[in-house]
Amino acid sequence: MDRVDLPALGLHFALLSLMAIGGVSSILPDMQRYVVEANHWLSPKQFADAYALAQAAPGPNMMFVTLVGWQLAGWAGAIVATLAIVGPPILLTMGATRLNARNPDAPLGRAIRGGLGPIAIGLTLSSGWILAQSADHSERTALLTLLTIVLMLRTRLNPVWLILAGAIAGMTGIL
Amino acid sequence: MPPPQPPIDNTRDTDAPKIGPLALFLAFSQLAMSGFGGVLPWAHRTLVERKGWLTQREFVDTLALGQLLPGPNIGNMAVMIGYRFSGYAGAAAAFTGLVAGPFLLMIAAGLAYQAYGALPLVQQALSGMSAVAAGLVLATGLKMTSTLKRHSRSWLFAALSLVGVGALRWPLLAVVGGLAPFAIAAAWRERD
Numbered sequence: 479m480d481r482v483d484l485p486a487l488g489l490h491f492a493l494l495s496l497m498a499i500g501g502v503s504s505i506l507p508d509m510q511r512y513v514v515e516a517n518h519w520l521s522p523k524q525f526a527d528a529y530a531l532a533q534a535a536p537g538p539n540m541m542f543v544t545l546v547g548w549q550l551a552g553w554a555g556a557i558v559a560t561l562a563i564v565g566p567p568i569l570l571t572m573g574a575t576r577l578n579a580r581n582p583d584a585p586l587g588r589a590i591r592g593g594l595g596p597i598a599i600g601l602t603l604s605s606g607w608i609l610a611q612s613a614d615h616s617e618r619t620a621l622l623t624l625l626t627i628v629l630m631l632r633t634r635l636n637p638v639w640l641i642l643a644g645a646i647a648g649m650t651g652i653l
Numbered sequence: 654m655p656p657p658q659p660p661i662d663n664t665r666d667t668d669a670p671k672i673g674p675l676a677l678f679l680a681f682s683q684l685a686m687s688g689f690g691g692v693l694p695w696a697h698r699t700l701v702e703r704k705g706w707l708t709q710r711e712f713v714d715t716l717a718l719g720q721l722l723p724g725p726n727i728g729n730m731a732v733m734i735g736y737r738f739s740g741y742a743g744a745a746a747a748f749t750g751l752v753a754g755p756f757l758l759m760i761a762a763g764l765a766y767q768a769y770g771a772l773p774l775v776q777q778a779l780s781g782m783s784a785v786a787a788g789l790v791l792a793t794g795l796k797m798t799s800t801l802k803r804h805s806r807s808w809l810f811a812a813l814s815l816v817g818v819g820a821l822r823w824p825l826l827a828v829v830g831g832l833a834p835f836a837i838a839a840a841w842r843e844r845d
Contacts, residue, residue: 497829498723500797503790507818508825515822527770530783531762536689537755540725544756548763556760560752567724568748571732574722575744585844591721592844593837596807597814597829599797604819606791613783622781626788631795637690640785648781649774 482519482550484558487512491543491562496570500598502540502563506605509546519550522612529609534641540564618653672706672738674746680704681731681750692727692751700734707734727751806843810836 490512494505506529513519520528528549532542540563547559614620626640647653684695693716700707707715719729728751735747769775801807810832817828 493826496723497825498725499829500720501725503793505825506790507822511822511824526783526786527766527779530779530786531766532759533690533786533789534782535755535758535762536687536692537685537758538688538692538725538727538751540728541752541755541759544759545763548760549766553760556756556763560756564724564728564748564752567722567729568732568744571719571722571724571729572736572741572744574718575733575736585841587721589841589844590837591717592807592840593810594833595797596801596810597832597836599794599801600811600814600816601818601825601829602790602797603794603811603815606787606789606794607815607819609783609787609790613780613787615780619780619784622784623788623791626785627792627795630789630792637789640789641782644781644783644785645778646781648777648779651777653777653781653784 482555483517484551484554487547487550487555488558488562491559492566495563495566498563498567499594500602502543503605504598504601507601507608509543510608513546513550520546524549526609526612530613530641534638534645616653622647622653672743674735674739674742677735677739677743678746678750681735681747682754685751686754696727696730706738806839807836810839
C-alpha cells in the first residue's frame with residue numbers, strides 16, 4: 479500500500495462532494511477509482527468491507543466515507559474525508575437558503591432535477607456494479623446479491639435485516 | 654365544503670416557532686441514531702409526526718430542495734431546517750447532531766475491523782454482508798429507473814453515465830461534467 483496523501487485526498491473528495499447528486503452513492507465509483515485503483519491506498523476488498531460495515535450501522539449513508547478515511551489514515555483520515563464530503567454541500571445549502579431559494583419546483587429547478595436524475599441513476603448502478611465485482615467472488619455470493627435485489631424490489635423489508643441475514647449466511651459457511 | 658385549515662399552517666413560513674440549537678442537536682442526533690437502513694423515514698417521523706416542527710408540505714419542499722443541491726439529502730435538510738429555526742447556530746447544531754453519533758460509530762467500526770477483521774468468522778460475515786450491500790445499491794438504482802419511463806432520452810443519459818463511470822471507469826468529474834449540460838438542456842426543452 480502506498481502512503482496516503484491527505485491534502486490531495488481532501489481536495490478530491492471535496493470536488494466529488496459537489497457532484498454527489500442524489501446522495502453519496504453516486505460518487506462511490508470515483509472514490510473507489512481514486513482510493514483503490516489510481517493510488518492503491520486500499521484493496522478492493524477493504525473498500526467493499528467498509529461500505530458493508532457502514533450499511534449495518536445507523537446514520538446517513540454518507541458516513542461510509544468516515545470509515546474509508548479511518549482505514550486510510552486513522553483519526554486524521556476520518557476527519558479530512560468526512561469534512562471534505564460534507565463541507566462543500568453545507569456551504570452551498572447555506573447559500574441557497576440565504577438566497578431564499580424556496581421554490582425548487584420552478585421551471586429551472588425542475589429542468590436541473592430532471593436532467594441530473596438519469597445521470598444519478600447511471601452512477602448508482604455503477605456503484606452497485608463495482609461493489610458486486612469485489613463482493614461476488616463465487617456463484618453463491620452472486621446469488622445472494624441477486625436475491626437481495628429481488629427482495630428489495632418485491633418487499634418493503636428494512637435493508638438492515640438483509641445485511642444481518644448476509645452476515646449469518648456468511649458465518650454459517652453457506653457462501 | 655372543506656374544513657378550514659388550522660391557522661398555524663398559513664403563518665408557519667413567516668412566523669416559525671423558536672426552537673433552540675440544543676433541541677435541534679438532540680432531535681437530529683436521535684433521528685440519525687435510529688436510522689437503520691436510511692435516515693429519511695425517521696426524519697419524517699420525528700420532525701413532522703412527533704414534534705410537529707414542520708408540516709407535511711414543508712417537509713416535502715425541504716426535501717425537494719435538498720435533492721436539488723449536491724450532497725446527502727438529509728444533511729442538506731438538517732442545515733436548512735436548523736437555520737430556519739435558529740439561524741447559523743441552529744444549522745450547525747442540527748448538522749452536528751446528525752453526524753456526530755454516526756461518526757463515532759464509524760470510528761468504532763474501524764477499530765473493530767482493525768482488531769478482528771482478519772478472523773475467519775469475521776471474514777465470512779463480511780463476505781455475506783458485502784454481497785448484500787452490493788445488491789442493495791443495485792436495487793436502489795433499479796428502483797430509480799421507474800422514474801425514467803416517459804422519455805427515451807433520459808434512458809440514454811442513464812446508460813451513458815453507467816458506461817462511462819461503471820464500465821470504462823472514467824473519472825466522474827469528466828463524465829458528469831460532459832453529460833450534465835446536455836441532460837439539463839434536454840430536460841429544459843422537454844418541460845411541460
